[in-house]
Amino acid sequence: MIDTVLIKKLKALTSIRVIFISLLLGSFFLLQVRYSNFPHPRAISNLIVALYVLTIIYSVLLNRIKIYVIFAYIQLFVDALATNILIYLTGGIESWFSFIMLLTVMSASTVLNKRAGYIIATFNSILYGAIIDLQYYKLLPVEFDTTLIERDFLYNIFVHISAFYLVAFLSGYLSSRLEKTTEVLEQTDSDLKELTLFSEELIENIPSGIFTTDTDGYILVFNKAAEDITDIERKIAQGKKIDTVFPFIEHITDIERAEGVIRHNKGDRIISLSISSLKDIRGERIGFIGIFQDLTQFKKMEAEIKNKEKLAAIGELSASIAHEIRNPLASLKGSVEMLLENRVAEEYKEKLMEIALKEMERLNKIITDFLTYSRPTAAEFTMFDLDLLLDDTLELLKNTTAQRENISIRKDFYGNLKVTADPQKLQQVFWNLGMNAIEAMSSGGELKVSTRRENNFIEVVFQDTGVGIAKEDMGKIFYPFFTTKIEGTGLGLALAYKIIEEHKGKISVISKQGESTTVKVLIPQDNGKSK
Ligand code: ADP
Numbered sequence: 401m402i403d404t405v406l407i408k409k410l411k412a413l414t415s416i417r418v419i420f421i422s423l424l425l426g427s428f429f430l431l432q433v434r435y436s437n438f439p440h441p442r443a444i445s446n447l448i449v450a451l452y453v454l455t456i457i458y459s460v461l462l463n464r465i466k467i468y469v470i471f472a473y474i475q476l477f478v479d480a481l482a483t484n485i486l487i488y489l490t491g492g493i494e495s496w497f498s499f500i501m502l503l504t505v506m507s508a509s510t511v512l513n514k515r516a517g518y519i520i521a522t523f524n525s526i527l528y529g530a531i532i533d534l535q536y537y538k539l540l541p542v543e544f545d546t547t548l549i550e551r552d553f554l555y556n557i558f559v560h561i562s563a564f565y566l567v568a569f570l571s572g573y574l575s576s577r578l579e580k581t582t583e584v585l586e587q588t589d590s591d592l593k594e595l596t597l598f599s600e601e602l603i604e605n606i607p608s609g610i611f612t613t614d615t616d617g618y619i620l621v622f623n624k625a626a627e628d629i630t631d632i633e634r635k636i637a638q639g640k641k642i643d644t645v646f647p648f649i650e651h652i653t654d655i656e657r658a659e660g661v662i663r664h665n666k667g668d669r670i671i672s673l674s675i676s677s678l679k680d681i682r683g684e685r686i687g688f689i690g691i692f693q694d695l696t697q698f699k700k701m702e703a704e705i706k707n708k709e710k711l712a713a714i715g716e717l718s719a720s721i722a723h724e725i726r727n728p729l730a731s732l733k734g735s736v737e738m739l740l741e742n743r744v745a746e747e748y749k750e751k752l753m754e755i756a757l758k759e760m761e762r763l764n765k766i767i768t769d770f771l772t773y774s775r776p777t778a779a780e781f782t783m784f785d786l787d788l789l790l791d792d793t794l795e796l797l798k799n800t801t802a803q804r805e806n807i808s809i810r811k812d813f814y815g816n817l818k819v820t821a822d823p824q825k826l827q828q829v830f831w832n833l834g835m836n837a838i839e840a841m842s843s844g845g846e847l848k849v850s851t852r853r854e855n856n857f858i859e860v861v862f863q864d865t866g867v868g869i870a871k872e873d874m875g876k877i878f879y880p881f882f883t884t885k886i887e888g889t890g891l892g893l894a895l896a897y898k899i900i901e902e903h904k905g906k907i908s909v910i911s912k913q914g915e916s917t918t919v920k921v922l923i924p925q926d927n928g929k930s931k
C-alpha cells in the first residue's frame with residue numbers, strides 16, 4: 401500500500417477514535433449509568449484519559465515514524481486491548497461494550513487489509529475468551545448475575561468469536577473491493593486527464609487553423625494557428641459568429657471545401673476551409689468543426705509557375721513557327737534569286753517559278769493551320785447524323801487523293817447515329833485523321849472507319865495499315881509543329897486534340913510500327929445539352 405494512503409487512513413482512524421471515545425465513553429461517564437455498579441469506577445476514567453494521551457502520542461509520532469504498517473498494527477492492538485480492558489472493567493459478560501471489538505476488527509481490515517482483520521479478530525477472541533472464562537471460574541474480581549450458567553458463558557464466547565471472524569471477512573472483502581474500484585477509478589481519471597491534455601495539445605499545436613462552433617455558428621474553440629492565420633485573438637474570436645471571421649461563409653452548414661478571402665491588416669489572405677458537423681456519442685449534432693489553411697503564399701507561387709509555363713510555351717511555339725517558315729522562305733528566296741540573275745536556261749525558268757509558287761502555298765497553309773489552331777472560333781453545337789458527316793468527309797478524301805488507287809476505304813458504321821456537336825469542327829478532325837492515315841500508306845493499304853455507341857458516348861475509330869508511329873514519337877504527336885513528314889505542318893493532331901477537348905471528349909492513339917495505327921475518338925452524344 402502506498403504510504404500516503406496509509407497515513408490518510410491512520411489520521412482518519414485517530415479522528416474517529418477521539419470522536420468515539422468522547423461521545424460514547426464520555427457520555428457514559430458523565431451520565432454515570434450504572435457507574436456505581438462497576439467494580440473499578442476510577443479505572444474507567446483512567447482508561448479514558450490514557451486513550452486520550454495515546455491519541456496525542458500517535459499524532460506526534462505519525463510525522464516522525466517511517467514504518468507505517470507496524471505503527472498501524474500497534475495502534476490496532478492497543479485499541480483491541482483497551483476495548484477488552486473496558487469490557488473487563490464494565491462487567492465482563494454483562495458489559496455493553498463488547499460490540500466495540502467488532503469496530504476494532506473492522507478498522508483493522510479497512511486501515512490495513514483482510515489479513516490484519518483476521519489477526520485482530522483472533523487477538524480479540526483470545527482476550528475476550530480469557531476474560532469470560534476467568535470471570536466464570538471467579539479468577540477475576542468481576543461480579544455477574546448468578547442465574548447465568550456455564551452454557552451461557554460458552555455460548556456468549558462462541559457468538560462473539562463467530563461475529564469477529566464474520567466481520568473480518570465481510571469488511572475485508574468490502575475494503576478490498578473498494579480499494580480495487582478506487583484504483584480503477586483513479587486510473588480512468590488519470591487516463592481521461594491525459595487524453596484531454598493530449599487532445600488539447602494536439603489541437604493547439606496542429607499547423608492548420610481549427611475552430612468549433614455551437615449549432616448556431618458561435619465560435620467556441622479557436623486554436624493557435626487560427627489566431628495566426630486570421631490575426632484575431634482567441635478571446636476576441638470566441639463567442640463571435642463565424643461569418644465575422646470568415647465573411648465568405650453566410651451561414652454555417654457542412655461545407656466540403658470553400659475558398660475565400662479574409663481582410664487582414666497585413667493584406668488579404670486566401671483561405672481554404674472545410675466544415676463538418678460535430679456530433680456527440682449518440683450521433684446528435686452539437687455544433688460544427690472547421691479546419692482551414694492560408695493559401696495566399698501557395699496561390700502566389702501557383703500563379704508564378706503558370707506564368708512561367710506560359711512564357712516558356714510561347715517561346716517554344718515562336719521558335720517552331722520561325723523554323724517552319726524559314727525553310728520554305730529559303731527555297732523561295734533561292735528560286736527568285738536565280739530567276740533574277742537570269743542564269744537559268746529557259747526550260748528551267750518555269751520549273752523554278754513552280755517551286756516558288758508551291759513554297760508560297762506551303763507558307764500559306766502553315767499560317768492558315770496555325771491560325772485555326774491558335775485562334776479557335778467558338779463551337780456551335782447542333783444535332784446531326786454523324787455517319788452522314790463521315791460519309792461526306794471520306795468522299796472528299798477519296799477525291800483529293802484520287803491518284804492513289806491502291807488505297808481502299810472501308811466503312812463500318814453504327815447507322816443513324818445522331819449526335820449534338822459542332823459538325824464543322826468534327827469534320828476538320830476527321831479530315832485530319834483521314835489525311836494522316838492516307839499519308840501513312842504511301843504504298844497502299846486499307847483505311848477502316850467505324851462508329852459505335854457506348855452508353856452516352858460515340859466512338860469513332862480510324863484504323864490504317866500504314867507505316868505506324870515510332871515509340872519515341874508517341875508522346876509528341878499531339879504537340880503543335882511535331883511532324884515526321886517533309887511537307888507536314890505538325891498541326892493536324894494538335895488541332896484535333898483541341899477540338900475533341902472542346903467537345904469534352906477523348907482522343908487516343910495506338911500504333912504498331914510498320915503495321916498499323918488506330919486513332920480512337922470518344923465524344924459525348926448530347927454535348928450541347930450538357931453545356
Ligand atoms: P502532320 O500530319 O502535318 O505531320 P499531324 O499532327 O497530323 O501532323 O501528325 C503528327 C505526326 O504524327 C505525323 O508527322 C506522323 O509522324 C504521326 N502520325 C499521325 N497520324 C499517323 C498515322 N495514321 N500513321 C502514322 N503516323 C501518324
Ligand code: MG
Pocket residue numbers: 832835836891892893
Ligand atoms: Mg496531318
